[in-house]
Amino acid sequence: MREFKERIGTRSFVLFSLLGPILVLAVIYLLFTMGGSHKQEWKVLVSDSKGILENRIMLDEDVSIQYDFVDAVLEIEDFRDGKRYQKYDAMLDVNEKVISNKTAFVFYRNEPSVRMQTMVKYQYERRLEEIMVEETSNLSIKDYLKIKQPLNVSFKNVYDPNDEASDLRGWVGFTYGTMIFAFIFLFGMTILRSVSKEKSSRIVEVVLASVKPNQMLTGKLIGIGLSAFIQFFIWIVVIGLGLYLMRETLFPDMLDPANMSAANLSVGDESYQERYFTVKEYNEFVNLIYERIQFFAQTGYFIMFFLAGYMFYGALFAAVGATMGSESDGQQFIIPLIFLLCFALFAGYNFMNNPESDLSAVLHYLPFTSPVVVMVKLAQGYEPGHAYELWLAFIILLISSFIMLAIASRLYKNGILQFGHRLRLRHMLKWLRKT
Amino acid sequence: MLDVKDISKSFYRKEALKDVSIHVNKGEIFGLLGPNGAGKTTLIRIINRIVEQDSGVIRFNGDLMTEKNLLEIGYLPEERGLYRSMTVEAHAIFLGRLKGLSKHDVKTKIDYWFDRFGINEWRKKRIEELSKGMAQKVQFICTILHEPKLLILDEPFSGFDPVNVELIKQTLIEMRADGRTIILSTHNMKSVEEICDRAALINNAVKVAEGRVSTLQEERKMGLYSVRFRGSMIAFVNALWTGFEVVDKDILGDDRFVVRLRMRNESSFEDLLKVLIGQVQIEAAWEVLPSMQDVFMDLVKPREEVSDAE
The missing domain is CATH 3.40.190.10 (Periplasmic binding protein-like II)
Incomplete structure (x- = not known):
């Protein structure tokens, strides 16, 4: 609760909550307007x-x-x-x-x-x-x-002639996955810093005289997680609202079919070809944003994987924070953590390009990578009857996050009151063995 | 009040406590003494259930100690800190609530204690804006805010100026009068003599002594007496016969001296006074008890690392 209040109360939290989505909206707006206007004389x-x-x-x-x-x-x-x-x-x-x-x-x-x-x-x-x-x-x-007139050749998947699993949709999933990881990393670092700060300021001993280490760890995860979630929720609401308002006011003709197809442009029109391409590209983006992304379904699954993924990585970050000897000690452990997150993003990217490979199948279930990979797969669409894959990946992630939580709380309990040492892997192993 | 029985604890191969037992009575100030690394902090952490003992039991008011009893304990660790970005008031509320105070109670107590320690104007200040001494005051208040039945203080006087040391001592004495029990772990032997009723000394993971402070001193007295007088030193020495031996003397000026002596044969304090009366002008005479510092040094002598003991 203290964590939660402290995060919510800061000015940067409010700023980041509001400015972040507005920035995203501004980028979308720019992309729209760049696709639509040509005014130079x-x-x-x-x-x-x-x-x-x-x-x-x-x-x-x-x-x-x-x-x-x-x-x-x-x-x-x-x-x-x-x-x-x-x-x-x-x-x-x-x-x-x-x-x-x-x-x-x-x-x-x-x-x-x-x-x-x-x-x-x-x-x-x-x-x-x-x-x-x-x-x-x-x-x-x-x-x-x-x-x-040039020949337009479209390459279509025989199993997916309507192009539902297009590359673009994969990108949307990837963006979702990236967002999960951006938030996990952001708040994971907050957890790590918060734990190591408590440790270095020695307040931890006072608090531990009232609560168990496990309670403290869980409280920290929930407090920071809740603030992350609220921030995230604000993002979704502001972006959603912004997109809706943009559609209603700034680009009312965007979804007008007349503007969407090139068919009504007469061949004799001098700028026919040029406009044809512009309209095509422009509409693909608009279409993607407003029509093709299933925001609600995707957001629901997104929240599920976000929470489980957050718990998994949050516990990991907390454990690292608790086992650090000094604050600067943690810096060297941040690099492998960043590496891990980059690997997860790479996994998502790899999945987008080779969804059928064996490696992709493994990454789909691996708890380190599944939050982003599943998002990509979800955007591309599961084959009928294969929805269980999503749930399987989720259950694996959930179980792993509980295991990670148990490991973290053991490390936390044994490491939190050790000060001033150089953090070594063998310390961690020693603390892990100790009950 | 608190009964610690046969507590042992080792960290890997190092033994931190070996069958340590102490008994703390209700309403007393109990000094927990020992050189650095003796195991005091480990024992305190075990009592606070921060660290688990390998063996042994702790009873609180006669019953086995449980998680619930923690609400009745106030603990000020030696290595203490605060959340730097929180305000003084928010911090006090946070720690008070952790110790089970209701929202209303916590406000009342904050009003009382902040007033008492004169820190009302700091309420809205962030901890990071406070000086070290100010922060220590806040920590002390946060520890006693819920008015615990048992107060455990690890080096409470370090970092305080003499005025605040006095203020804290007075608060502790009042709390004792109020029936509360206090365990004081400190290297400040003078304060042990001043306010502790009983004390235990831990050395090398083992308890080496426990008892009333005065008894501990009595047990180690060396048969020394002091006499403060005005007059001639030669007359003083001449007056002594073979029954006494001068150990050392301090010259105070204005023909005043303090002489420490030891009895020989069967001589008593009365004999000493008898031979001196009429020879010099006696201002005071008393039996010399060892200071707690001496007791401490005596008990930990076999160890060489006593340099940190004050």
């Missing part, structure tokens, strides 16, 4: 001395790019320094051999966005195609574009 002077383009680039006017034509050879210096050219952002140099050598230059004043570069290139290329088609074939432009 450009004035381009086309230097076309041979009149190849016939003073025209596009059939319709594009609002974001305005082309003016000059039928003379314009040197770069003239364009750069000439007063009358200052209003232009860039000069498109149409050299006479462009049709054959397919080389063009655009001289800009301020570097354009990638989107702007793509658009200029795209529009110039279309215009040249138009001219070439006219000169070299009998096709209409529409027919030509139909022929030219």
